[in-house]
Structures are given as structure tokens and as C-alpha cells.
Amino acid sequence: MLVLPPANAVWCRGVYPAYARQSQPLLRQEVLPTAEVKAHRAVTQSGSCWGFKGVGGFQLILNKIGGLGFFLLHCVGILQGHKYPGNNEKSVPQLLISDLKFEKSLPKLMFSPDQENHPSKAPVKYGELIVLGYNGSLPNGDRGRRKSRFALFKRPKANGVKPSTVHIACTPQAAKAISNKDQHSISYTLSRAQTVVVEYTHDSNTDMFQIGRSTESPIDFVVTDTVPGSQSNSDTQSVQSTISRFACRIICERNPPFTARIYAAGFDSSKNIFLGEKAAKWKTSDGQMDGLTTNGVLVMHPRNGFTEDSKPGVWREISVCGNVFSLRETRSAQQRGKMVENETNQLQDGSLIDLCGATLLWRTAEGLARTPTVKHLEALRQEINAARPQCPVGFNTLAFPSMKRKDVVDEKQPWVYLNCGHVHGYHNWGNKEERDGKDRECPMCRSVGPYVPLWLGCEAGFYVDAGPPTHAFSPCGHVCSEKTTAYWSQIPLPHGTHTFHAACPFCAHQLAGEQGYIRLIFQGPLD
Structure with a gap:
């Protein structure tokens, strides 16, 4: 096994063919400049191998790209007896891949501690959303962000947001100026003369995923109306959609237990959510604003989890801020239901999410592990x-x-x-x-x-x-x-x-x- 090299170790780079055979030599070797050493410890590049001069010989790490994105070839090559002569490339002995001795595991020393996506680690899966009404795929096949199921993975960099500054008693012009800032915000129009704007700031501890009918870039999972028994996508296109363009957002904790919470409405391409005069909205007891979307986002959590002993729960409506309410008299009624204080917007295995036109099933990673394949x-x-x-x-x-x-x-x-x-x-x-x-x-x-x-x-x-x-x-x-x-x-x-x-x-x-x-x-x- 390789050990952590000393601080004065000479780091080297060798380039070999992308699909090298056992008898093919490395094309060249060179000493890395000191400034590059730190970067190369944290980055894997196609067609390159990284190594350092060790005691008794040249020690080499091989990195290779597989067919599915970045993938480390788990091997450590150790060539004993060759002294690295320095920068004189001509005097470097030819190193054959067949000369290497392979080990099964790759030490973590090649990667910086703060690197979030270790290439040899499987990405963390928060869960999956599955659209009811489809038997494994959309009628004409899954394409891009439009598919019958969507897996939520931990992002390379957190993109979650959380509420920060509240601007009260804004004129529409002032509200528009605030909303035009390059950060997320929710605008609550109370009247033609007054708008409350809540600014949202970056949250490094959460990832945000957005679902809706829109195909604009902020939407991660594009959902269209489900027509019972439809055999082609054309069956659904003739229906006037009742699904919101930016229907809802799911916020996942980046650290265990990776809790997922759902909120009504999603941020548009301008990073804004607008609740107009006709939308149900109100000021909460602690002075904050909250509201409901036109057709609402309904959630039902099953009792006893999603198992053979599961029983249906009660359908609730989720607000823009994630509070839980009983259902309105009709889907788009102005009057909100009663707040259910002992329930939360936290998703659990088997939770159902209805977007008024399509219903999604939430499966946690743990739940899917128990599900037949x-x-x-x-x-x-x-x-x-x-x-x-x-x-x-x-x-x-x-x-x-x-x-x-x-x-x-x-x-x-x-x-x-x-x-x-x-x-x-x-x-x-x-x-x-x-x-x-x-x-x-x-x-x-x-x-x-x-x-x-x-x-x-x-x-x-x-x-x-x-x-x-x-x-x-x-x-x-x-x-x-x-x-x-x-x-x-x-x-x-x-x-x-x-x-x-x-x-x-x-x-x-x-x-x-x-x-x-x-x-x-x-x-x-x-x-």
C-alpha cells in the first residue's frame, strides 16, 4: 500500500493511451510544478496518471475514465528499482503498464479532504419521484428531464435557499427592484399599492430540486398531465394542463439522515415566486408571510410506512413556506383550510404528492433498497x-x-x-x-x-x-x-x-x- 508522501516528495505525471494495452508504454513523464501538485491531488483527468517519487523507487497512481462518467480504475502500480532522474525526460526509463503490480484498493491520499465528489464513491441518493399512471416509462420513452421517474442525488455543490430579509409595505415598483436582484425571492401582492417581498439567501446545508410543467432551466423534473391509459404523449398534449409551470420544490438536507421537505411553488428563471392578488395569502402569527398556489400542492403520508402493512393517511395541502393545512373546499378556493400544527412537510417513504394533474410517489433510498427490482x-x-x-x-x-x-x-x-x-x-x-x-x-x-x-x-x-x-x-x-x-x-x-x-x-x-x-x-x- 502507498503511504502518505513526505512534503518534499516529487510529484510526477505520466500520460498513456486512453485504452492502453498491457505492453504499451507511457507516452511521456514529467515532474509536476509545485503549484500544480495540490490541484492534481483533487482532480482526476482522462488519459493521465498521477504519482510521486517514493523511497526505493517510483510509485504511480493510475486513474482512468470509464464508460459512465468519472470512474477510477482501482489499482496502485509500484515499480521498484527505477530512480527518477529529474526533469531530463530523455533519461527516464520506459515504464510499461505490464510492469505494474496491482492492488485492489486505492488510497484516499490522492484527494483533498474537502473534495465532495470522490470519484470512487457512489453519489448519495436522497430518493426518487415516480409518476403514477406509467408502467416503467413514458408512452414514447423517457427523454431528458421529462420521464416517469426522477432520482434526487446529492449535488456537487449545495444550491438550497432559506428565507432572510423581509421587505414590508413595498410599492410595486420597489418590489420589482428587489425581485430583480440576483437572488431568490417570494413576492406577496396584498393590494395594488402594497407588496411584501421575502428575500432568500444561499443555504450551504441543503439541495433544492424543482418540479413543474415548465421546460425552463430551473425545473429539474418536467411533469405533464397524466391521462389514464394513454398510449402516446400526443394523448396528453390535447388536454389543457392544470399543473403549475413551477409547481413545487423539494429541499433535501445534505447531511444524514438526508431529510426531504416539500414546499408549494418553485422559483422561476428570474429566481422569483409571485403570489398575485387573487392567490390565497396571509400574515402568520410571528409576522411572516405565507400563501397557497392556485390549484395547490397536496400531500398524503401513508401510515406504517410504505410496506405490506401500510394504510392510507389523510390528504393535506402544503403552503409556500411548507406549513400543513386541511384541504380547501375546492382545489382553487380562496379560503385556506385549517392549519395542522402536529404535522410537517417532511416526506417519508411512500408519500404521495398531487400537483392537480399528476400524482407523484416519493420513495426514499432506504425504501427502494427493500423494493423488488x-x-x-x-x-x-x-x-x-x-x-x-x-x-x-x-x-x-x-x-x-x-x-x-x-x-x-x-x-x-x-x-x-x-x-x-x-x-x-x-x-x-x-x-x-x-x-x-x-x-x-x-x-x-x-x-x-x-x-x-x-x-x-x-x-x-x-x-x-x-x-x-x-x-x-x-x-x-x-x-x-x-x-x-x-x-x-x-x-x-x-x-x-x-x-x-x-x-x-x-x-x-x-x-x-x-x-x-x-x-x-x-x-x-x-x-
């Missing part, structure tokens, strides 16, 4: 198919299509009668013309009801356990574990401006039937 779901799919379930009418073997073809009906696709749960292959038996083809009669039990294809739920973040896919939501036919269907069937999700109903998390279809889901009855092979 896509590989696990694929293994369950293969296990079902290996059992060779059969259609009791055509006796043909049924098989769930691969997760990549989760929206295309396959000829072996299982279909289900939603009233009884009997699984068949597709057939025309029992189709009643007078019912316009919507209802079918099950050939096994003669019950009449909807007949739909079954789809595996591919978004692992929606699962509350790792149980087998034995149940399906009704009427969409998305299949997952019994505990998962039971949980989502009892969650009232906001719909429109003042109604709630349970919906399938994989497609956002409103659930139907007595329970909203059904147990599947498969026919095994006759042999």
Missing part, C-alpha cells in the same frame, strides 16, 4: 411462464410478453374475465352482440363481465412487497402482488378539483368493482 419482476414473469398456464378453451399455452413489450398484445397473452378471475387466451366464445362486445360470458363459470388482456406491472417502485403476481387491477388488467393491489385499491387519489377515487398506479385508470382488483385463476397444463 426489475430483475426480480422479470424472474417472476419467467416463473409464471415456466408453469405453462393454459387456456381452458383452446388448450394453448399462455405466456406474459417480455417487459420490453409491455404495451403490445401478444398472441399468447393471458386474458381474464374480471367478474370471476378465470384466465384464458383470447377467443370469441361467449361474445354477446347485444352487449356491444363489452361483456363476455366466462365458459368456466358462466359469469358475465368485462374480458381484458393481462399486463404485468413493470414499475417496481409501486410494489409494497416482493410477492408473486397473483392479482390484477380491475378494469385495466395490470398484474402485481396481492398486497400491492390491496394497498392501492384503498388509496383515494385526487381527481379533478374536488373528487377522489382509487386508481391503478400503472395506468391511472379508475378502479371498478367491489374491491378494485381480483384474484387470478390459472388453468395448469393437462399433462
Whole structure:
């Protein structure tokens, strides 16, 4: 292992080909100027290796760039017997990569103590936001900041903000002058003659992430309206959006336990939030200002966490300053609800965030570690198919299509009668013309009801356990574990401006039937 070099150690740099073979030599070596030594201890550069002259020979650190951003090749090369002769490059012995002895770990001495992103460390993940109504990706695929799930990682540099100076009784002109300063602010317009402006200052202990419909740069996660069962992005574009352009912001503590808190409204490209005359706003008991956005940001924290024992909590509204209130009579009513002082805006695993047009599920990093992976779901799919379930009418073997073809009906696709749960292959038996083809009669039990294809739920973040896919939501036919269907069937999700109903998390279809889901009855092979 390398030890910390003495203060008078000679630091050296060697450049080698980006994809060096074992027999390829270093292209050149040189002594680093003293001024560069400190910088090179903290920076990894492509195609370079850093080292120092050690006792008994030249000791070399190799750094390499991998396919996914900065990645350290974890090896330490020690070449004994070669004395470094100084600045005379011609007299430097040729150093072959094959001459190096490799060790498994790389000492931390190459990096300054204050370096926040050590290349060999995995970045800290605060959690993920998953949009309800999508089965693993957007209909036309995830692109850039517009996707079905968004991971919140610790930023290289803190960008959080916190309230500081309050300017009271400003004229609109004075308020505009304050807002034009190059720092964040929230303006509360009380009347045409009076505006209160709260300036926000940098907070080195937090990271800020913003969510909204806008595609402007301050928005980290672009969210559009969810249309139940939409198969393409064009299905959603014809709908007039009710999601705010700058809907909300999440502030994460940069230090353990990495607490995440949600606030209504996000800062625009000018770093401002404006609450106009018509927006609900008020002065708090301690003299501070607070307010609600037009359609509001609603949050529901599940009881008992996000597990198979979870129960739905109570929907609340979150204010611009992060206070918690009971719901307004309607989504955009002027009168705010009652303040709920014993609840906070702190997100927990399984918290739901509704932006009036789209609902997001918050999963913590710890919660995701307990969640089944896509590989696990694929293994369950293969296990079902290996059992060779059969259609009791055509006796043909049924098989769930691969997760990549989760929206295309396959000829072996299982279909289900939603009233009884009997699984068949597709057939025309029992189709009643007078019912316009919507209802079918099950050939096994003669019950009449909807007949739909079954789809595996591919978004692992929606699962509350790792149980087998034995149940399906009704009427969409998305299949997952019994505990998962039971949980989502009892969650009232906001719909429109003042109604709630349970919906399938994989497609956002409103659930139907007595329970909203059904147990599947498969026919095994006759042999």
C-alpha cells in the first residue's frame, strides 16, 4: 500500500493511451510544478496518471475514465528499482503498464479532504419521484428531464435557499427592484399599492430540486398531465394542463439522515415566486408571510410506512413556506383550510404528492433498497411462464410478453374475465352482440363481465412487497402482488378539483368493482 508522501516528495505525471494495452508504454513523464501538485491531488483527468517519487523507487497512481462518467480504475502500480532522474525526460526509463503490480484498493491520499465528489464513491441518493399512471416509462420513452421517474442525488455543490430579509409595505415598483436582484425571492401582492417581498439567501446545508410543467432551466423534473391509459404523449398534449409551470420544490438536507421537505411553488428563471392578488395569502402569527398556489400542492403520508402493512393517511395541502393545512373546499378556493400544527412537510417513504394533474410517489433510498427490482419482476414473469398456464378453451399455452413489450398484445397473452378471475387466451366464445362486445360470458363459470388482456406491472417502485403476481387491477388488467393491489385499491387519489377515487398506479385508470382488483385463476397444463 502507498503511504502518505513526505512534503518534499516529487510529484510526477505520466500520460498513456486512453485504452492502453498491457505492453504499451507511457507516452511521456514529467515532474509536476509545485503549484500544480495540490490541484492534481483533487482532480482526476482522462488519459493521465498521477504519482510521486517514493523511497526505493517510483510509485504511480493510475486513474482512468470509464464508460459512465468519472470512474477510477482501482489499482496502485509500484515499480521498484527505477530512480527518477529529474526533469531530463530523455533519461527516464520506459515504464510499461505490464510492469505494474496491482492492488485492489486505492488510497484516499490522492484527494483533498474537502473534495465532495470522490470519484470512487457512489453519489448519495436522497430518493426518487415516480409518476403514477406509467408502467416503467413514458408512452414514447423517457427523454431528458421529462420521464416517469426522477432520482434526487446529492449535488456537487449545495444550491438550497432559506428565507432572510423581509421587505414590508413595498410599492410595486420597489418590489420589482428587489425581485430583480440576483437572488431568490417570494413576492406577496396584498393590494395594488402594497407588496411584501421575502428575500432568500444561499443555504450551504441543503439541495433544492424543482418540479413543474415548465421546460425552463430551473425545473429539474418536467411533469405533464397524466391521462389514464394513454398510449402516446400526443394523448396528453390535447388536454389543457392544470399543473403549475413551477409547481413545487423539494429541499433535501445534505447531511444524514438526508431529510426531504416539500414546499408549494418553485422559483422561476428570474429566481422569483409571485403570489398575485387573487392567490390565497396571509400574515402568520410571528409576522411572516405565507400563501397557497392556485390549484395547490397536496400531500398524503401513508401510515406504517410504505410496506405490506401500510394504510392510507389523510390528504393535506402544503403552503409556500411548507406549513400543513386541511384541504380547501375546492382545489382553487380562496379560503385556506385549517392549519395542522402536529404535522410537517417532511416526506417519508411512500408519500404521495398531487400537483392537480399528476400524482407523484416519493420513495426514499432506504425504501427502494427493500423494493423488488426489475430483475426480480422479470424472474417472476419467467416463473409464471415456466408453469405453462393454459387456456381452458383452446388448450394453448399462455405466456406474459417480455417487459420490453409491455404495451403490445401478444398472441399468447393471458386474458381474464374480471367478474370471476378465470384466465384464458383470447377467443370469441361467449361474445354477446347485444352487449356491444363489452361483456363476455366466462365458459368456466358462466359469469358475465368485462374480458381484458393481462399486463404485468413493470414499475417496481409501486410494489409494497416482493410477492408473486397473483392479482390484477380491475378494469385495466395490470398484474402485481396481492398486497400491492390491496394497498392501492384503498388509496383515494385526487381527481379533478374536488373528487377522489382509487386508481391503478400503472395506468391511472379508475378502479371498478367491489374491491378494485381480483384474484387470478390459472388453468395448469393437462399433462
